[in-house]
Every structure is written in structure tokens, then in C-alpha cells.
Amino acid sequence: MQADHKAYVTPALVTEKAVRRLPRWALWMFCAAYVLPGLFGRDPWKNADIASFGQMWSLALGQASWWSPHVGGVSPAGGGILPYWLGGGFIAALSPVMDPALAARIPFALLLGAVLALTWYTTYHLARTDAAQPLPLAFGGEAPAADYARALADGALLALVATLGLLQMGHETTPELLQLTGSALFMYGLAAAPSRDIKARLATVGSVALLATSGSPSVAMLLTAVGVVVCRYSQDEAMHRYTWWVAGAGVLGAALATGLTLAHLSGWNWLVGRDLSAGPLLRLFIWFTWPALPLAALTVWKWRRQLLRRHIAVPLCSALVGMLACLAMGGSDRALLHALPPLAVLAAFALPALKRGLSGAIDWFSVFFFTIGALAVWLVYVAMHTGWPPKTASNVAKLVPGYTADVSWVSLGFALLGTLAWLALVRWRTARHRAALWKSLVLPAGGVALSWLLMMTLLLPALDQARSYRLLLDRVSAHVREGQCVLAPNASAGLLTALEYFGQHTVYGQTGVERYPPAGCQWLMISLSARQDAPSPPGWAFVARERQRTQNSESVAIYRRQR
Numbered sequence: 094m095q096a097d098h099k100a101y102v103t104p105a106l107v108t109e110k111a112v113r114r115l116p117r118w119a120l121w122m123f124c125a126a127y128v129l130p131g132l133f134g135r136d137p138w139k140n141a142d143i144a145s146f147g148q149m150w151s152l153a154l155g156q157a158s159w160w161s162p163h164v165g166g167v168s169p170a171g172g173g174i175l176p177y178w179l180g181g182g183f184i185a186a187l188s189p190v191m192d193p194a195l196a197a198r199i200p201f202a203l204l205l206g207a208v209l210a211l212t213w214y215t216t217y218h219l220a221r222t223d224a225a226q227p228l229p230l231a232f233g234g235e236a237p238a239a240d241y242a243r244a245l246a247d248g249a250l251l252a253l254v255a256t257l258g259l260l261q262m263g264h265e266t267t268p269e270l271l272q273l274t275g276s277a278l279f280m281y282g283l284a285a286a287p288s289r290d291i292k293a294r295l296a297t298v299g300s301v302a303l304l305a306t307s308g309s310p311s312v313a314m315l316l317t318a319v320g321v322v323v324c325r326y327s328q329d330e331a332m333h334r335y336t337w338w339v340a341g342a343g344v345l346g347a348a349l350a351t352g353l354t355l356a357h358l359s360g361w362n363w364l365v366g367r368d369l370s371a372g373p374l375l376r377l378f379i380w381f382t383w384p385a386l387p388l389a390a391l392t393v394w395k396w397r398r399q400l401l402r403r404h405i406a407v408p409l410c411s412a413l414v415g416m417l418a419c420l421a422m423g424g425s426d427r428a429l430l431h432a433l434p435p436l437a438v439l440a441a442f443a444l445p446a447l448k449r450g451l452s453g454a455i456d457w458f459s460v461f462f463f464t465i466g467a468l469a470v471w472l473v474y475v476a477m478h479t480g481w482p483p484k485t486a487s488n489v490a491k492l493v494p495g496y497t498a499d500v501s502w503v504s505l506g507f508a509l510l511g512t513l514a515w516l517a518l519v520r521w522r523t524a525r526h527r528a529a530l531w532k533s534l535v536l537p538a539g540g541v542a543l544s545w546l547l548m549m550t551l552l553l554p555a556l557d558q559a560r561s562y563r564l565l566l567d568r569v570s571a572h573v574r575e576g577q578c579v580l581a582p583n584a585s586a587g588l589l590t591a592l593e594y595f596g597q598h599t600v601y602g603q604t605g606v607e608r609y610p611p612a613g614c615q616w617l618m619i620s621l622s623a624r625q626d627a628p629s630p631p632g633w634a635f636v637a638r639e640r641q642r643t644q645n646s647e648s649v650a651i652y653r654r655q656r
Contacts, residue, residue, distance in 0.1 A: 104395040105227035105445035110528040112240040115247040115535075124209055126511065126542040127254050130549035131264045132202050134504075136561035137194050137594075139587045142265040143562065145172065147590025149180030149197050149266070153188060160358065165581065165589035165602035172268030173308035173359045180266055193594075197266045204274045205263045209250055211277040212434045216249035216441050217242045218284040219404035227445060248531040249441035252388065255537035256433050258381035258426065260545055268308050269427045275303035276411065277434045279316050283323060283339075283407045287331040294338050301346035308359055310350035312418050312431060317343030319410035327403055374424045378416075381429055384455065384537050388440035388447075395446040404442065411435035444530045452533040460519055463540025467512060467547055474508075474551040493555050494642060495564075504550035511546040515539060559642060562591030565649070568639040569596060569618075572651050578614040588620055588649070617652040 137143035147164035151157040162169055162177040169177065180197040187196035219225060220242035229235050236244075253259065262269060282297035297320070304313035317339060324336040354360030378386065389412065396405050415432025422428045476485035477498040489496070518539045522532065548556065558564055573579065578599045579592055592600045601614065617633050623646060627638055633652035640648040 103224070103226065103228055103399070105225075105442075106230075107227040107236040107241055107445050107530065108230070108528070109236050109240075111445075111530050112236040112244040113529050114240070114243060115529070115531055120247065120250070122514075123251070123254060123538060123542060124206065126546050128202055128205050128209075130507075130546045131553075132198055133195065135194075135549075135553060135557045136563055137197075137266070137590070138557075138560040139562060139591075140585065141267045141587075143590050143594075144586035145169070145176065145265070145267045146180065146194060146197050147586055147593070148177045149184055150193050150590070150594065152177055152181030153184035153193065160356075164586055164593065165584070165600040167584075167586050167589060167602040169359070169586065171308045171359060171362055173306045173353070175303070175306040176268035176271045176308070179271065201266045201270050202264075204270050207274055208263070208270075208277045208434060209253060211274070211281045212253050212437055213246045213250045215277070215281045215284040215408075215434070216438045217246040218281075218288060219407060219438065220245040220442075221288070222402070222404050224399055224402040225404040225442070244530040245441045245444065248444050248534050249437045251531055251534035251538040252385045252440040253434060253437035255383075255534060255541050256381075256385050256437065257383055257541070258429065259433050260541060262427065262430060264545075267427075269430055271307040272304055272309040272312070273430050273434070275300045275307060275309070276312065276316060276415070276431045278303065279313075279320065280407060280411045280435055280438070283320055283335075283403070286324075286335045286338075287329055290331075293335070297338055298342045298345060301342040302349055305346040305349040305360075306353065308362065310346060310361055311421075312414060312428075313346040313350075314343060315414045315417065316411065317346065319414060323403065323406050323410055326401055326406075329403065332403065369420065369424055374420075377419075377424055377426055377429065381426055382433065382436055384534075385433065385436040385440045388443040389436045391446070392439045392443040396442060405439070408435035408438035412439065440534075444533065447533055455533050456522060456536050459536035459540050460523070463515070463536070463543060464519070466540070466544050467515065470544070470547040470551055471512075477555065489555065492642070493559050496555055496558055499554070501550075501554075504553065508547055508550040511543050511550075515543045562588065562641070563595050565639060565641045565647075566591055566595035569649065569651065572637050572639075573598070573616050577616055579616045579618055580614045581618045581620070584618065584620045584649075592618070615654045617654070619650045619652070621648050621650055623647070 137146040144164075148157070148162040148169050151164045152159055152162055157163045159178065159181070160174070162174065162181075179200050183200050184193045184196045187199070221238055226238060227236055227241060278296050278300035282293045282300060285296070286293040301313045301317060304310060304316070320339040321336055321343075324332045324339055327333065350360045352360070389408075392405070393400070393409065396402075399405055400409065412432045412435035415429055415435070418431055419425055419429040472482070472485060473489060476482060477489055477496070478500065480486045518535065522536055573596070575597045576599070578601075579596075580601050581589060581592060582602065584592070584600075584602055586602075589600050589602050592598045617630065619628065619630075621627060621638070627635060627650035629635065630652065632655055634655050636651040636653050638648055638650050640646050
């Protein structure tokens with residue numbers, strides 16, 4: 094292996110000072126500030142978040158079979174069955190003492206933490222390979238292998254936290270987070286195979302099974318294919334032997350997906366594309382993967398002579414699978430989630446070759462962008478509570494009409510602590526040049542964590558009112574008493590969930606309307622777009638039209654059965 098290592102020129106020139114550890118308490122603080130905000134004190138948000146929660150809640154209540162999740166007779170659009178089992182199981186276990194929405198979010202918060210941890214360990218194992226090691230220095234003082242790997246792993250975790258695409262979707266109770274965990278686990282299995290034999294095998298087999306049963310068998314097959322190629326062309330004998338485990342995992346995944354399909358459950362769902370437009374697709378790739386994608390591209394260029402080496406090939410092929418899935422699904426941002434952890438791993442390998450000028454540009458951009466963003470959030474918060482500045486307060490009133498601001502001292506305290514921590518971080522980074530490899534990603538990651546923390550503390554009540562169905566159901570309750578039977582033939586799964594969860598109604602959606610006796614329900618609700626006129630269905634008397642927030646928001650027309 095040593096001779097093979099010398100045959101490849103590495104662009105990494107790293108001194109012992111450059112691999113100083115990011116303090117573990119600081120790393121844990123980053124993760125906590127990223128994962129925990131948004132977990133507490135909010136309703137399920139529309140659209141995907143509340144739609145998935147509805148399926149889970151229906152299972153926990155026993156209103157749907159665990160083999161056939163549905164809410165109001167409407168089955169989920171995708172996602173397999175495992176994500177709904179996971180959320181429904183936590184609701185059933187914790188809801189007697191915990192709000193069902195919070196109970197459903199807990200396992201998905203743990204999954205987000207698992208994705209961060211898997212990204213760290215993947216980078217650590219890949220950075221320990223011979224080909225990934227930095228050049229030895231003429232007079233010694235080069236970085237020890239373990240410290241070098243740990244510094245790059247810290248950088249990968251910070252790069253993933255800094256990506257904008259993971260911010261909202263990583264905090265939803267949707268199947269995509271379980272799918273993302275599966276793809277990150279698969280990448281870890283390939284990275285750890287030579288050194289963690291049993292763990293890697295369990296990770297590879299478990300990841301493919303996880304993807305196949307959570308609505309993403311096509312991605313599982315693509316990952317299996319690239320995994321076989323990586324193992325086959327690796328120069329490590331252990332990876333050659335591991336090819337059979339990857340192929341066997343693929344066979345298991347295909348069998349599970351086929352079995353679910355034959356059982357008329359959510360199994361194979363081949364990627365179906367639609368017309369793509371270059372402009373929107375380019376914008377999606379730029380903002381969704383920022384700043385990991387530019388750094389990953391730099392890695393591919395700097396390490397271009399080692400593209401077939403495992404520390405580059407594993408994350409590069411995994412990232413290409415996520416991008417291909419995005420293209421195949423017509424530019425789906427949820428499919429592009431699969432590319433984020435491998436892009437973060439690739440971004441970490443750009444850090445040893447990062448020029449000081451580019452590093453400084455990243456720092457100053459992050460300082461200005463996130464500081465201005467934080468000031469904007471504080472300004473909106475002040476305007477909501479004091480009415481100053483008047484224009485900002487007026488804009489908030491237009492977006493969230495009728496909102497009454499109340500001070501939460503706990504939320505305010507966390508927001509102040511987060512802001513002070515950001516200022517301390519900026520001062521630490523700009524006071525003098527630091528040699529640590531991960532230094533260039535501290536401010537982007539800290540800025541994203543700060544932005545999320547401020548939004549989930551200072552602006553959470555207003556955001557919750559704007560993105561929850563609770564306000565709409567409060568208005569509906571003025572016409573339809575709690576617990577009434579409601580027909581909602583064209584309602585989305587999210588609206589059906591809101592009618593059941595907030596209004597405590599017995600709801601029948603698309604298929605349920607056909608099965609229910611005509612005289613059984615006295616109320617009919619038809620979902621309307623902003624400018625759509627309310628229809629006049631025969632046998633029903635129009636009662637009212639209620640809107641979610643403003644004249645341009647979603648609304649429902651309410652009808653009572655004519656006697």
C-alpha cells in the first residue's frame with residue numbers, strides 16, 4: 094500500500110498545527126443549535142410535514158391499518174411504510190404524556206443527528222486511507238494520520254450544517270429524512286469496510302433495506318450499482334471481497350421492494366422525469382447545495398489524479414446518485430437531499446488545498462450575510478412587539494393578519510445567547526489567522542445555525558400561525574362544531590389531517606366519499622385556490638368561505654346538507 098500511495102501525488106500539505114481539534118463541546122453545541130430548534134412549540138406545518146404526520150397519527154389511533162397507512166381514506170403519495178411506522182410507533186408510545194406532533198418529531202430529530210454523525214465517521218475513515226494522507230514534510234512536523242482525519246471529519250460536519258438545502262427538510266417528519274439516513278449509512282459502510290468489518294456489513298445491508306422500505310428503492314439500486322463499481326475497481330483487497338456484501342444487499346433491497354409491490358404497498362416507484370428547465374434547475378443546485386458544492390468541485394479538481402481512490406470515489410459516486418435522482422424526478426429538491434452528505438465529505442477534502450484568499454472570502458461573506466440576516470430577524474421581532482419601524486410592522490401584519498405578539502422569555506433568552514455566541518465566533522475567527530483546517534467552515538455553519546435558531550425562537554409564533562392550519566380550523570369552528578362528520582372530496586392529506594387533528598372531525602377524503610352513505614355526513618368542505626370561485630354542488634347549501642390567512646391564501650368553502 095505504501096508504494097501505491099507514493100505513485101499518486103496528493104495536493105494536501107498539512108502541518109501538525111493545522112489539525113488542532115475543534116473542541117468537542119463546541120461541536121456538540123453546533124449540532125444542538127442545529128437539531129433542537131423547531132422540535133418544540135410548534136404545530137405540524139403544511140404541506141409535506143403535516144401530510145406525513147397525518148398518516149402516522151392515523152396509525153397510532155388505530156384509524157388505519159399499519160399495512161395500509163391513510164388519513165381520511167387518502168393514502169400517502171410515497172415514502173414506503175417504514176417512516177410512518179416509525180412516527181406512528183413513537184406517537185403510540187409517547188402520546189399519553191406528550192403531544193402527538195412532538196412525539197412524531199422526536200425520531201426524526203434523532204435521524205438528523207444520525208446523518209450528521211454518519212457524515213463525520215465517513216469522512217474520518219476515508220481520511221485515514223493511505224491515498225488521502227498529506228505529503229510528508231522534509232523536516233518533519235506533518236500532521237498525524239488520526240488528527241488529520243479528525244480535522245477533516247470536523248470540517249465535513251460543519252459543511253453539512255452549512256448547506257441550505259438540509260435546513261428545512263431536515264426538521265420535517267417526512268420519509269425523505271429516513272431515506273437520507275439510509276444513503277448516508279450506505280456511504281459509511283463503503284468508507285469503513287476495510288477497518289470496521291462487521292459494522293460496515295451491517296451498515297450496508299441495513300441501509301439498502303432502509304431505502305427499499307422507505308419509498309426509495311430506485312436510489313437503493315443506484316447506490317448498490319456504484320458501490321459494486323467502487324469495490325471492484327479499488328486497489329484494496331478488502332474492498333474486492335466486500336463487493337459480494339454490496340451486491341447481496343442490493344438483492345435484498347430488490348426483494349423487499351418487490352414484496353411490498355406484490356402486497357400492494359409502497360414498493361417500486363421508478364424515477365419518473367418531466368420537462369426540465371435549465372434556469373430553475375441551476376438555481377436549485379446553487380442554493381440547495383451551498384457552500385458544499387463549490388468546495389466539492391474544488392476537491393474533484395485538486396484530487397483529479399486520484400478520482401478512482403476510495404476517499405474520492407465513494408463520496409463522488411454517492412453525490413452523483415443524488416444528482417441523477419434529482420434530474421430523473423424533474424428537478425426534485427427532495428431527491429437532491431441524497432447528494433448533501435457526500436458533497437459535504439468531498440468539501441472537507443478541499444480544505445487542505447484551500448488558498449488563504451478564498452478562505453478569507455468565505456469568512457467575510459459569511460460575516461456580512463448572516464449578520465445582516467440576524468439583524469433583520471431582530472428588527473422584525475422588535476417591530477412585532479413595538480410597532481417600530483412602522484413599515485416592517487405593517488408588512489408583518491399583512492403577512493400574518495390578526496397576529497398578537499407575546500413575549501416568551503425562554504425563547505428570547507436562547508435567541509440572545511445564540512446572538513452573543515455568533516459575535517464571539519466572529520471575533521474569534523477574525524481576530525487573527527487560525528491554522529486549523531476546519532476554520533473556513535466555522536462561520537458558514539455558525540451562521541446557518543444562528544439563522545435557524547433565531548427563526549425558531551423569535552419568529553416561531555408568527556411562522557407557526559402562517560404555516561399551520563390551526564388558524565383556518567379556528568375560523569371553520571365558527572360554522573362547524575367540533576367532532577362533526579365532514580366530507581372533503583378534493584382535500585389534500587394535509588388539510589384532512591388538520592380537520593382531524595385540530596377540528597377533531599370525522600373526515601372522509603377522495604375514496605372515503607364514495608364509500609360513505611350519502612345521508613351520513615351533514616357537512617361538505619371543498620378546498621379552493623386563492624382566485625377560484627366556490628362551486629354550487631347540488632343538494633348542498635353554501636355556508637361560508639374561510640381563508641388560511643389573506644385573500645391570496647388557501648381557502649375552503651363550507652356547505653351544509655340541504656334537508
